[in-house]
Amino acid sequence: MKSLLALILLIWPLATSAAIPANTTDQPVRVVVDPRIELMAVVQLLNDYLLITEYDFIYKRDARAYFSRFQDHPAVKIFGEMSQVDFSFDAVPKAMLALTDPPELELRVPFSDYVVKRAGGESQLNRFVEALRDFAQQSQFQTFFEAHEGTFTEVIDNTRSVVEDAVAVLRGYSGMDLAGSTVVLGMLLHHGGFAAMIEHEMGDVEAYALIGPVGGQNGLPTFGSASHIESTTWHEFSHTFINPLTDQYANSITKYAALYKPISEQMGRQAYPDWQITVNEHIIRAITIRLAYIELGAAAGDHALEREKNIGFAYVEALAAELKEYEIARDQYPTIADFYPQLIDVFREASEEIGK
Numbered sequence: 001m002k003s004l005l006a007l008i009l010l011i012w013p014l015a016t017s018a019a020i021p022a023n024t025t026d027q028p029v030r031v032v033v034d035p036r037i038e039l040m041a042v043v044q045l046l047n048d049y050l051l052i053t054e055y056d057f058i059y060k061r062d063a064r065a066y067f068s069r070f071q072d073h074p075a076v077k078i079f080g081e082m083s084q085v086d087f088s089f090d091a092v093p094k095a096m097l098a099l100t101d102p103p104e105l106e107l108r109v110p111f112s113d114y115v116v117k118r119a120g121g122e123s124q125l126n127r128f129v130e131a132l133r134d135f136a137q138q139s140q141f142q143t144f145f146e147a148h149e150g151t152f153t154e155v156i157d158n159t160r161s162v163v164e165d166a167v168a169v170l171r172g173y174s175g176m177d178l179a180g181s182t183v184v185l186g187m188l189l190h191h192g193g194f195a196a197m198i199e200h201e202m203g204d205v206e207a208y209a210l211i212g213p214v215g216g217q218n219g220l221p222t223f224g225s226a227s228h229i230e231s232t233t234w235h236e237f238s239h240t241f242i243n244p245l246t247d248q249y250a251n252s253i254t255k256y257a258a259l260y261k262p263i264s265e266q267m268g269r270q271a272y273p274d275w276q277i278t279v280n281e282h283i284i285r286a287i288t289i290r291l292a293y294i295e296l297g298a299a300a301g302d303h304a305l306e307r308e309k310n311i312g313f314a315y316v317e318a319l320a321a322e323l324k325e326y327e328i329a330r331d332q333y334p335t336i337a338d339f340y341p342q343l344i345d346v347f348r349e350a351s352e353e354i355g356k
Helices: 002-014 035-046 058-070 074-085 091-096 113-119 122-139 141-147 149-174 226-248 250-254 257-269 275-296 298-310 316-328 336-355
Strands: 029-033 181-185 193-199 205-211 215-217 220-222
Touching: 029 035, 029 149, 035 058, 035 074, 035 091, 035 122, 035 141, 058 122, 058 141, 058 220, 074 122, 091 113, 091 193, 113 122, 122 141, 149 181, 149 220, 149 226, 149 275, 181 226, 193 226, 205 226, 226 250, 226 275, 226 336, 250 275, 250 336, 257 275, 257 336, 275 298, 275 316, 275 336, 298 316, 316 336
Parallel strands: 029 181, 181 205
Antiparallel strands: 193 205, 215 220
């Protein structure tokens, strides 16, 4: 502990950057370790939150050692209370990305209605942010964060090229604009990911895909094989355009809400509590299945398809089959947005089949 503190105090005067980016050039996609996400993850670590990485590596040990004296801080207690209600899963990173970097944590865009609802109301959310701001200041979180810049740079360098290739593939397949997107490597996040979009008043949109480690090697968190990083990136960034499309066609999709009932138990266990969210997951998983076939080969595609069917995505095979039509008719359907109504027809057909 003393050696870590000495290192931190030694390098602190040299620290200049809040987020640690892959590079400073204007890239279509950035790969970063984000201080907002790391601060939140530290509070979750102290809270033994269910979505903290199970893997062991030096950074995780350093975080426990450095922040252990703040175990009883109000921010830890308040998050524990909120997470037991509904402030969990994607609501947490979406809230953090609406703020500026620590320690200020000022609101840079309004919290979405979704985040406010999941947090239990605006006053409760503001109470938590105030406590989190105090946690960041009292613990000198930014000092800890900057002390690990070398670690962040190394994990970014290990994943950047794969992420950039994956985004380029998804951009080509979907026809959607993913420029300016950011992949956040969450050093303490669970084995999985989240997607988030931050919308500004002038219409600009920031798209984020957050991914967590799948293991540890040589003291560092590892974010998986190239195929794992690719599929995770495809999945999370697909949310940034599929979710709005599902919102746009919500009236049509609601007609087939009865399709949720046969799979509700399996979907609920995976934190997909309603039909519209389930539709998003089905379509996105169908896209990643097709990309696995195209980019990784038949065996990878077959494996992805069977995996999704086995965990309850009953309509994903029909959606993936429908996407083949999209792939051969790109002159007619330049983007996935143009083809989306055909995907809704898959649910109509499934509904008619159940009704027979």
